[in-house]
Amino acid sequence: MGLSYEVALDSALEKLRAAKILLGTEIVNYPTPISGCDAQFNRLLSDRTLIFNAIYAMEHQPFIPTSRQLEPNQ
Numbered sequence: 001m002g003l004s005y006e007v008a009l010d011s012a013l014e015k016l017r018a019a020k021i022l023l024g025t026e027i028v029n030y031p032t033p034i035s036g037c038d039a040q041f042n043r044l045l046s047d048r049t050l051i052f053n054a055i056y057a058m059e060h061q062p063f064i065p066t067s068r069q070l071e072p073n074q
Helices: 005-028 039-059
Strands: none
C-alpha cells in the first residue's frame, strides 16, 4: 500500500519547520552591513515569509461551510 496523504502532509510540515530553522540561522549569520538593495538578504526574508505562511496554512484548518454549519462556531 502506498503512502497516505496524511503521512505526506506530516512529512512536508516537518521539512518546512526544519527549513524555517535553517533559514533563521542563515539570516542571523548574514554578514553586515545590510543595505536596502541587498537582493540575497531580501530573498531570505521573502523565503522566510513563504515558509511561515505555509506552516500557518498547514497548522490551521480552514472553515468549510456545510448545509449543517454555515458559519464557524455555529
